Amino acid sequence: MxxxxxxxxxxxxxxxxxxxxxxxxxxxxxxxxxxxxxxxxxxxxxxxxxxxxxxxxxxxxxxxxxxxxxxxxxxxxxxxxxxxxxxxxxxxxxxxxxxxxxxxxxxxxxxxxxxxxxxxxxxxxxxxxxxxxxxxxxxxxxxxxxxxxxxxxxxxxxxxxxxxxxxxxxxxxxxxxxNFPERETLKQILHVHHGDIEAELVERALDVFFDIRQQNGIRKKPSTSELIDWLKLLMADEISREALIEKQEAQAIPPLAGALLKNEQDVHLLERLAFMHRRQKG
Amino acid sequence: MLVDFFTAVRQAGVPCTLREWLDLVAALAADVTFASMDDFYVLARTVLVKDEAHYDRFDRAFAAYFKGIESVELDVAQLIPREWLLNQWQRWLTEEERQQLQQHDNLQELMEKLYQRLREQKERHAGGNKWIGTGGTSPFGAYGDHPQGIRIGQDGNRRHSAVKVWDQRLFRDLDGDATLGIRQIQMALRRLRQFARDGAADELDLEHTIRATARQAGKLDLQMRAERHNAVKVLLFFDIGGSMDPYVQLCEELFSACRTEFKHLEYFYFHNCIYESVWKTNMRRQHNRTELEGIWRTYEADYKVIIIGDGSMAPWEVTHPGGSVEHFNQEAGSVWLQRLKSHFRKVVWLNPMAERYWDYTESLVLIRQLMEGHMYPLSLSGVEEAIHHLSR
CATH class of the missing domain: 3.40.50.300 (P-loop containing nucleotide triphosphate hydrolases)
Structure with missing residues (x-):
């Protein structure tokens, strides 16, 4: 066999x-x-x-x-x-x-x-x-x-x-x-699912993705299948894709975050963190 | 074969049995892996370990057991000139050739042969099946293929990277003694289910309907029964404030897990030790208290009682009347705890503090005596043990 x-x-x-x-x-x-x-x-x-x-x-x-x-x-x-x-x-x-x-x-x-x-x-x-x-x-x-x-x-x-x-x-x-896949494996998985997306977008998306996964207190950690869905959305939506690549500081919530976070407590938590982040800057 | 390894894994606390060990030997005999340490590691883990919570224990046992072999390899590598081991032949064997290879039973024997060959052999060697060199099928040397070979001076594992996965200890967090999340608590609490059918009969009992109909030679005879639901009743007591503050999140999770799991759930708060009254809302704790006497009257003895607290206080808060830090109590905390225990059939105490510190607090020792040993750490395995006691 x-x-x-x-x-x-x-x-x-x-x-x-x-x-x-x-x-x-x-x-x-x-x-x-x-x-x-x-x-x-x-x-x-x-x-x-x-x-x-x-x-x-x-x-x-x-x-x-x-x-x-x-x-x-x-x-x-x-x-x-x-x-x-x-x-x-x-x-x-x-x-x-x-x-x-x-x-x-x-x-x-x-x-x-x-x-x-x-x-x-x-x-x-x-x-x-x-x-x-x-x-x-x-x-x-x-x-x-x-x-x-x-x-x-x-x-x-x-x-x-x-x-x-x-x-x-x-x-x-x-x-x-x-085990949850490592960064390199995730890149391969993304490649298999989406073919050629710009390397820059993948890098940024993975940064954001692992940032969120490492955030303490997140109730439902986003998984591989959610990452794939999110990238699908990003590729369809030109504007948010540019926003992600340019990494606008003011907007610390990633665009189309709804695909990654599945409950309102997590979204609130991320918003609060973003707010505190902005205050530190200003 | 591998008996010592099996014993080492069992001693590390991985619950594997004879059957699994035989499977591992069978897998090796069926050539699922070749002479690769990494592959053997994954194979042994797949066959012997059945719970990711035990992965870390396995990793440690594996590392400890094979440490000797890794270092033997280094010593040998220093003995042999590197030029012998240049990467020249990369031979891939067919199944047939592999079976022709001599099987060496244990490492000791293999090592002895190696030293013997080293003494006999004086010049560089490549290919062939006896001498030490590269690309051959001798058990000794590099870039070759022998099921039980010893690798000498090879740059990394040819089939995989040479990073030892078991030394990274990726699964440390999954060990059952770590503290838990809501979902896990819920799963542990589910064991406390006692299904019972009582109340109005409003569900069609298909099986009995068919049987009854058959008995009446085909004349339809409908049978009804009551809905099945969880009949367990739970009473929770939370210690609140002071030394419990670091554990607020943990208690919150336990509470939200309990709330969705049980139909009959009541909860009360107390501070440090349970005295003559407890309360339900922290804002109005001075005004709206529930007497413990009232609790005996309201809740029958078959309520399962779970007390959550760190039990850390001055010893007199347990032992003496008037010992409470908040008010003057007529009777000592220990008296009230005794009464609680004698009224309810099953009482456990869950402690968020790590178990290894329990002996250093006098009040904790006292309370553990009062609970007759039924104090459990607020970790996954602790909750499981507590639930096991409650459900018996």
């Missing part, structure tokens, strides 16, 4: 590449954590793309049950069919709805299975998937059949750290924490 080494639209640092390759080689699920907006979900898409496999995503919500990933027994439509006298009602297999895991296990070629934001689910959720992820098989009680993976899928699990995951589950996974 070929090695994963990032792609033309996703910059993967070497340690991330190694983690992915180790997980692929040893057929273990890879658990990815990191600040929001560092590209955890996108990783699965890019792994699938660069290895030429198809991707099955299972997005987890607070109400998702592990069973839904395997299969669901649609009792309501069977009840309805029975009252309407439908012939289908005699075969219970007609009412078994396949889940994402079943889909991934029985696919014709190996697939990448993304279990997105596993921490959103109930605390028991990961425990209910232990055997399924370990042995890659499960038992369907209604039809008395065992579904076994034809090809073991490459499993990538993301978490935002909202819940502690159980130890037994962690032991079965490989783990990688996506």
């Amino acid at each position: 070929t090695r994963f080494s990032g792609s033309d639209r996703y910059i993967a640092p070497s340690d991330l590449q190694l983690a992915v390759n180790a997980a692929v080689r040893l057929q273990r699920p890879l658990l990815v954590k990191g600040e929001p907006g560092t590209g955890k979900t996108q990783l699965a898409e890019e792994v699938a793309r660069s290895l030429g496999l198809s991707l099955i995503s299972w997005h987890i919500k607070s109400t998702t049950k592990a069973q839904q990933g395997l299969y669901e027994y649609d009792a309501v439509s069977r009840l309805r069919d029975s009252q309407l006298g439908d012939e289908r009602v005699h075969d219970i297999a007609n009412y078994i709805v396949k889940g994402k895991l079943w889909e991934a296990f029985t696919a014709d070629s190996p697939v990448v299975l993304l279990i997105d934001e596993i921490d959103k689910a109930d605390i028991e959720f990961p425990n209910d998937l232990l055997l399924e992820l370990d042995r890659m098989e499960f038992y369907v009680y209604e039809t008395r059949q065992t579904v076994k993976a034809v090809h073991r899928p490459i499993v990538i699990i993301t978490s935002n750290n909202e819940k502690e995951l159980p130890d037994a589950f962690l032991r079965r996974c490989f783990f990688h924490y996506i």
Whole structure:
């Protein structure tokens, strides 16, 4: 199997590449954590793309049950069919709805299975998937059949750290924490997303960006995806772009800051800091 | 293989198990990495460490364990003339060739062989698979490829920069003992959830409806149930003013986390120690106070009580009647704390002061005795422990 080494639209640092390759080689699920907006979900898409496999995503919500990933027994439509006298009602297999895991296990070629934001689910959720992820098989009680993976899928699990995951589950996974990218990596990422923007604009934007991230007391630090959005806005808006490059002292709030800061306390904090900054000057 | 390394990592407090160690050995056997220290570091971290809070401990253990090897490398480099190691051959091996390479079990053996070869070898050497030189597949020398080779005098790691990532200790801040942000507190508090269904039955219970309908041979039989919600009730007491001033932001965060997390939450303020009354608004604290007697009557024993304070005061503020700095208290603070403890089933004290200073304050020692050990630092791991005690 070929090695994963990032792609033309996703910059993967070497340690991330190694983690992915180790997980692929040893057929273990890879658990990815990191600040929001560092590209955890996108990783699965890019792994699938660069290895030429198809991707099955299972997005987890607070109400998702592990069973839904395997299969669901649609009792309501069977009840309805029975009252309407439908012939289908005699075969219970007609009412078994396949889940994402079943889909991934029985696919014709190996697939990448993304279990997105596993921490959103109930605390028991990961425990209910232990055997399924370990042995890659499960038992369907209604039809008395065992579904076994034809090809073991490459499993990538993301978490935002909202819940502690159980130890037994962690032991079965490989783990990688996506660190917030450094300046050089960020430049590469910007290049991948926006192609050729003027170096000057990137430098200034990164200055402002890291300034804000380092500000004490900011509640929601802007992340990579917000930086990319902000630059998109700046490029569309000629005036604010010039304002940023010329670094006007009077206006210490960066133009279009709304793309970077997502709550009013942070905006107030920045305004206050700008005000104090001006007073010191004057 | 790597047993000592595994033990060192475990001793550093990284909770890894036999299974993970076997995974690491399997990964090495499957050639996920080559003879690169940096790659091995990332691989070992990926396999052994499952929580970014433990990255820093791992980094330290790794640095300590491999320090010896790095310095061995330097000594050897001084022994060998540099001209031998000129960058001449850059050989990349195929999988097959790699497997043919002799596997050397441990470093000691490898080093002994190296010294033996050094004694035998007198002239410069490039290529080949035995002598020390450049570009070959011997375990010794530079720019070569041997899975367990020893690098001698190579300018940086060929595959990566030679900066040792584990020495930078990038993940220091993520350690669980550091103090916390709102989101993290909320996550810790969530463990205190006890879901219960009570109140009016106004939600359709689909599963039971189906079962009941089936039992009646298809005649629809609707089943209702009450909504599920968090039944935990929490009572907070905040120490305010004086020595607590440096911790205002921390307490603010804890408070805002608590407020959104619990349906039944009540809070009160006190100064230094809890006496016969507490208050709800700081502006009107002299006029609008709540007697503690009233608190017993209003809140049942199953309220979980969390007291937040640094417990730093003069010892008599705890032990003696009239010890309070603000008013004349008829009974000592310790008496009131005892009563609070005997009324409520679960009481914990969270202290924003770092745990290592606790023994230096007499009043703190007294209060800890009164709390029977249930004082926890206001850090992520402290809050988790406290919540664990409260939820039992």
